[in-house]
Amino acid sequence: xxxxxxxxxxxxxxxxxxxxxxxxxxQAYLARLEKKDKxxxxxLTVTKDSALSQAKKVDDMILEGREIPVLAGIPCAIxxxxxxxxxxCTVASKILENYIAPYDATVVKKLKExxxxxxxxxxxxxxxxxxxxxxSAFGSTRNPYDxxxxxxxxxxxxxxxVAANLCLYALGSDTGGSIxxxxxxxxxxxxxxxxxxxxxxxxxxxxxxxxxxxxxxxTVEDAKIVFEAIxxxxxxxxxxxxxxxxxxxxxxxxxxxxxxxxxxPKEYFIKGMDPEVEKVIKExxxxxxxxxxKIEEVSLSHTECALPCYYIIAPxxxxxxxxxxxxxxxxxxxxxxxxxxxxxxxSREEGFGPEVRxxxxxxxxxxxxxxxxxxxxxxxxxxxxxxxxxxxxFKEVDAIFTPVSPTPAFKLREKITDPLxxxxxxxxxxxxxxxxLPAISLPCGKVGKLPVGLQIxxxxxxxxxxxxxxxxxxxx
Amino acid sequence: MISEEEVQHIAKLARLGLTExxxxxxxxxxxxxxxxxxxxxxxxxxxVEPTSHSIEMENVMREDEEKGKLKTKNKKLLELVPxxxxxxxxxxxxx
Numbered sequence: 001x002x003x004x005x006x007x008x009x010x011x012x013x014x015x016x017x018x019x020x021x022x023x024x025x026x027q028a029y030l031a032r033l034e035k036k037d038k039x040x041x042x043x044l045t046v047t048k049d050s051a052l053s054q055a056k057k058v059d060d061m062i063l064e065g066r067e068i069p070v071l072a073g074i075p076c077a078i079x080x081x082x083x084x085x086x087x088x089c090t091v092a093s094k095i096l097e098n099y100i101a102p103y104d105a106t107v108v109k110k111l112k113e114x115x116x117x118x119x120x121x122x123x124x125x126x127x128x129x130x131x132x133x134x135x136s137a138f139g140s141t142r143n144p145y146d147x148x149x150x151x152x153x154x155x156x157x158x159x160x161x162v163a164a165n166l167c168l169y170a171l172g173s174d175t176g177g178s179i180x181x182x183x184x185x186x187x188x189x190x191x192x193x194x195x196x197x198x199x200x201x202x203x204x205x206x207x208x209x210x211x212x213x214x215x216x217x218x219t220v221e222d223a224k225i226v227f228e229a230i231x232x233x234x235x236x237x238x239x240x241x242x243x244x245x246x247x248x249x250x251x252x253x254x255x256x257x258x259x260x261x262x263x264x265p266k267e268y269f270i271k272g273m274d275p276e277v278e279k280v281i282k283e284x285x286x287x288x289x290x291x292x293x294k295i296e297e298v299s300l301s302h303t304e305c306a307l308p309c310y311y312i313i314a315p316x317x318x319x320x321x322x323x324x325x326x327x328x329x330x331x332x333x334x335x336x337x338x339x340x341x342x343x344x345x346x347s348r349e350e351g352f353g354p355e356v357r358x359x360x361x362x363x364x365x366x367x368x369x370x371x372x373x374x375x376x377x378x379x380x381x382x383x384x385x386x387x388x389x390x391x392x393x394f395k396e397v398d399a400i401f402t403p404v405s406p407t408p409a410f411k412l413r414e415k416i417t418d419p420l421x422x423x424x425x426x427x428x429x430x431x432x433x434x435x436x437l438p439a440i441s442l443p444c445g446k447v448g449k450l451p452v453g454l455q456i457x458x459x460x461x462x463x464x465x466x467x468x469x470x471x472x473x474x475x476x
Numbered sequence: 477m478i479s480e481e482e483v484q485h486i487a488k489l490a491r492l493g494l495t496e497x498x499x500x501x502x503x504x505x506x507x508x509x510x511x512x513x514x515x516x517x518x519x520x521x522x523x524v525e526p527t528s529h530s531i532e533m534e535n536v537m538r539e540d541e542e543k544g545k546l547k548t549k550n551k552k553l554l555e556l557v558p559x560x561x562x563x564x565x566x567x568x569x570x571x
Contacts, residue, residue: 099556100555102549102552102553102555102556103549103552194531195529195530209528209530235538238533238536239529239531239533241531302519304515305516305519308513308514308516309516311509311512311513312516319490323491326491327558328557328567329556329557329565330553330556330557330558331558333558333559335558335559335568337568338568339569339570339571340567340568340569340570341491342568343568344491345491345493348490348491348492348493349492349493349494349495357492357498358502358505358506358509360492361483361486361487361502361506362506362509362510364489364490365478365482365486365510368486368489374517378516378517378519378521379516380526380528381524381525381526381527382516382519382524383526383527384524384525384527385519385524387527419505419508419509420509420512423509434530435530436529436531460531
């Protein structure tokens, strides 16, 4: 088997049994990356030297006979909105084009404690705002299944890199579907954890009440391994928590399919959905039924409001978060003007791309005097209703199954000219962020050659359970 | 449809320089998005409490004391500043 086709456990075992060295593994990935990424453009920065020296360090540990953590020497990629100390972090924006991260994000620190091996930083929509990775200031990433199509977004670089075997796993971030939708488009596994399950310290903020970091991997088992490594409360992120679920580690064999109650919300099978996608999703649900799970129709009656609700809350929080890019403290600074206000106006005019500007404008409008109650406060109340819908449904079922996206990967430039059309591709994923729930995207079939993902949504902090449920189909 | 003046006003609040061309485009695009968002006005929200975070939040307290390694961190942070003078951030005149 090719070194670049292994899962995390397989690669780990190969290292421990000395079938290949970490250096060889790293070189195999770097060689493939150099060759293949010319057409895919998944990476913004490749950290070749530090990756190779890290590989040597892991080889030394193995030679000394020391036990190595499961992620030691396993080549990974990090979305370029997560800080890796002393490595450029651009958030795919001109405003941070030359920004060198002064510290590690908590998730990176945790991975480094396992002696991880970082190959580089991956492309995204600027500030993670988008669903196609076309909003990157440094060019679009291509879908490995069809180079004329988008990989999804905003974690499109991470998803394409994993799908094209340019790395073994990657980290992404998900504010309204940014892990799950690209995972679906690229035929791999993506986990958006419960809000608060993973520290956001060192993640460049987009919408703070919605953002979560999560793994993008080839298999469910890999997602579990990476999630285990990065989760947990962090004193540097006051919104992060230790899971309160006592039996957090639900072994796969404890999830018995005959006891499983799966909810399928009727509001998610709507007009405008690609009938071929609907067919693939329904077949996947049928497989669970045939294996003995009980399928129940549930109602999430405020589903229709989720997207408008999201497009008030996310831009509002973004407009506040992005106020820090002022040309004074770091980042692009346009200082030709006469006074301080000119520095602000010009730096932000030069530095931010069209979608980021659009969302800053929208958020500023929604929060401005006279509109706050009509927009932001109203959206927060609707958010309560959306969350209540899920709470009600989860009284009856263990997990909720939906499509991740109404279509498979679309063509480059197909939706980029009309912002609202692009927003609609998030229609099945944003509710989960508003309600703070964990959800995975699991490959479940194809339309032609294009992959389709099944979304499995769980109760708060039940990541292990939805992963175990996903594993049932993966192994079926 | 929101007016050109409104777009200019929001841009000023957001400290966002706009080009002439953008003014018209934002007027059109923001109006279309706001129109879509209007859907929320149909929802009955009487008696509903707002949700700001999906999980229960508690205030996190700690002692206000210096944590190690500040000097090296400060150096790295200052290296990122576009313009400094004697270890301070330099800005243009405000008035």
